Structure formats: structure tokens, C-alpha cells
Amino acid sequence: MGEMDSTGHGAGAARGFEFAVETFGLDVGYGGRAVQFGVELRVRRGQIFVLLGGSGCGKSTVMRTLVGLVPPLRGRVALLGETFAEAGREADDAAAIRRRIGVMFQNGALFGSKTLLENCAVPFETLPGRSRREIAEIGREKLADVGLADFADLYPAQISGGMQKRAAIARALVLDPDILFLDEPSAGLDPVTSAGLDELILRLRDERRMTVVMVSHELSSIFAVADNAVFFDRTTRTALDSGPPARLRDESPYPAVRAFFNRIPESTGRRT
């Protein structure tokens, strides 16, 4: 996969590296069986980058590999200019890199036995030196950022699915990460809540110069926020094309990519 275009949102190479996320010949999968081969991603700092593809193409596995949950079968992942994961081994300073990334899972993955505020305190477990009061203040601030200031003392089961997703984003933001990974943030949400999340993601990029890598199916959301996207194909098990979403929709040489954006059923799309 070729290099992604910069949108100029990021701080660029000012802090010693150009790309927030890079992969080199990455094969991803489980139990020795690859679901995607030879993934080459280059995500510039400050970009919103979307991983696209049909159901079962392996985009969530790619993201799990990027965040260190699934070891690469082959190749290497570099985050923020440092090697983060490599086939057969994990980088020595992976723990330090982990503190600079935030991850939101598709179902939120909030801790059910903790309130939203307590959930926001969990990422501080590995960081000594902050008082409980400070941690609580930061947690309340992040919850306020996602519009959940009044719900800090509720448990995840007491709020809606959309609120759980926002709370999960707040938890992912408490350490002010350089990269935010989001797994289908808009899935299952009503259009208004979904638009609110899009706004939040854009704000994170514009105000905090955060790099956002997200898995999404929601075309409206993709066109609203994405600077660049990459399309993973289930049949060839490779990343077919990448670039700004509008270009992928209108100019991609791959029928499968155009079919995805134009909502053409797969069998028809393959023939176009």
C-alpha cells in the first residue's frame, strides 16, 4: 500500500518522525492463519485515517494488531516513530508507547463494576505521581468533553449504548494520547448521536492535533471526517487501494472499492 497523503493537520516531522502509524510488510491473523497480507500503512500525524472493507475482511484484526493485542504473523508495526510490535517479539519500550495511545472498542469495553469516572481513572493505574483528586478532575474534564459530565457517577449499565461509546472515548482520552484508535465508533448509533461523535473526532484532530485511526462502515461518517482511508479486500486478503474517500469512491481502479462506496451488492460490484 502506498504512502498516504498528508492533510497538513499534524505537527509533521517537528518531533522527529513523520508518520504516527507505519506498518512494514504486515501479515495479520490468528493462529498462524493470515486474514490480510502485506499491509503497508503510512498514517501522517494529525490525520483521521479510516480502515475500510466488507464484513470479515480483517480490518478489526488489523487494528488489534496495530494496538498490540494481536501479534503480527509477519512484518512490523511502528507507532510514533518507534517499533511497537514485530513478528515474534514485542518492542522493549512498548509500555511507554502504550501510554501514548488511546483505544476505544466497538462495544465500549467499559468496566461494568466501575462508574464512568472510575473507568476514566483506570488508565492512570500504571502512572504513579498523580493524586486521586487530580485523576478525578481529569476524568470529569474528559467526560465533560464528550457531554457526559452529569453522568460521571453512573455505571455503564445505567446509560445508553451511544453514551457508553462516548464514555469509552473519554477513557481513551484521559492520558492525552497522540494516537486515538476507534473501532466502529458510529455503529448502531442514531444519526444525531453519530454526527455528534463525528464532530468530537474532528475537534480532537483540529484542536489537539491528534491522529485518529478508525474502523468504520458508516459512509456518512467516513465522508464527514476521514482525511484518508484504506480499503481491505476479503477475497484477495490485501489492501486494494487507499486515498481520500471521495477519490476512492469516484476514481479507484478497483471495482470492489467503488462498489463499497456506491453500495453496490458484492456480486454485481465484482462485474463492474
Place this chain on the structure above:
Amino acid sequence: MPDKLKNEDLDPGNGASRHALAGVAEWTGRAVCAFFFGAASLAEFCGRLVVATFKAAFSRSIRSRLPDFPRVFARAGAEAVPVTMLVGFLLGFIIAYMSAAMLNRFGAEIYVANLVGLALVKELGVIVAAIVLSARSASAFAAEIGTMSVNDELAAMRTMGIDPVLYLALPRIVAGALALPLLSLFADLAGLVGGWLTLSFFGYSAKIFIAKAFEFCSAADLATSLAKGAVFGGVIAAAGCKCGLETGLGSDAVGRATTNAVVSSLVSFIALDGLYAILASVAGGG
């Protein structure tokens, strides 16, 4: 002779029994392998836990988990007291009743007190408590952690750089190790009451019962029993946590993890108890 053998080989009944024998042998082999692999896996998990504990001995990770410890300890310990005492009481009552019926023929029913005291303090009290801990807490730990695994909460922890072994398993294992000796004391106490109740039908007072019950029990026996309880408690909790951490995908996996937790914790502590009995016998400690 070769012809006879050939005929036996052709006999379908004989072939079927051989097939059944092979099946039993295969099943036994698999079961033995599974047992040893399971034991090795649990030992490996305990090793990982020890390493993780030492690595983070003075870090915030452990210190910050201490406030969670009382909740886990209360569930594994205090909330298990009534059922432990009930089972202990019934066990003491049944042992005394069965043995009194026999010893009464020889006019030796007073020795029931010795039997109940010795059996409970040295062995049965801790076993009753261990069974209760396995059934109540190992399963609960596996279900709780397994559900977290299914909901991606463990994955979320890992992305935050938090080791779930340390964060979730350690407080539960410490709680198990502390709760089981205390529960075994309650089981002993209730069992003695059950034993005395039986002997009271024969006209023996509580004072005599207590004096006889502790005639052959020393403080060392009690201390050994408590120490065994601490080890069993830790192992039972570790087995529950391990099964939870290894939960696969889906709600079915949580059910399987819970079942595995109860089975592996029961097998683990009974195997350990047997090992201890052999070692004590070899060392002359009886």
C-alpha cells in the same frame, strides 16, 4: 493354534470388546495427559503471577488495587461463612452419628469425640472450606473475569499497559489464601458442635466432649491445617482466575470457563492434599 487365533480375530464380539478396551485406554491416556497438562498450565500461571508481582512489587498497580481487596475478600470469605458452617456442622454430625452407632456396641462411644476432633482439625475442616471456596468463589472469579474477557475489557486493560494477571488475579488469590484458613476454622467449630450434638444423646456433656476432641490434637496440627488452607485457598483462586483469563469467545465460553474453574480447583487442591499426606508420611509426621 494360528487357525484358532485367526478365528478369534474374526469373531465380531471379540473385536468389539477389543475396540472398547482400546477406547478405554485412549480415554485414560487422554485424561492423564489432560491432568498433567492442566497441572503444568496452572503451575505456569502461578509462576507468571509471581513474576508479575515481583515486577510491580512497589508500583502503583498493586497499591491501587488494595482498596478492591476488601470487596473480594468479603465475597470469598465473610459471605461464605454460613454455608461453610452448615456443611461443617452436618459433616461433624454425620461422622459422629455413623461412628457412634458402631462404637456404642463396644461401649466406646466417647471415642467419637476424638475421631471428630482429629478428623476435622487435621483434614476435614479445611477440605470442607476448600470445597465451598471452589464452588462459590473459583466459579465466580472465572465467570466475572470471563465475562470481562468476552466484553473486551481485558483487551482494553492490555492496551492501557495494565497486566490483567496482576490487576485481577492478584487480589483474588490473596483473598482466597486469607479466606480459606478462616473458613476452615468456622468449619471446624461447626463440625465440633455437630459431633457434640450426637454425643449429647448418649449423655456426654460439652466439657467432656471438648476435652476428648482435643486430646490427640496439638497446636501444631491446627497450624499445619491453617497453612494448608492458605495454600489451597491461593491455588483454588488461581485456578478460577486462570480459567477466566483463558475464556474464549461467546457466552458459551464463560459457562465452560466456570465449569473448568470448579473442576480444576477441586482437582488441584485434592491433588495437593494427597501430595502433602505422602510427604508428611515419608517425613514421619503422619
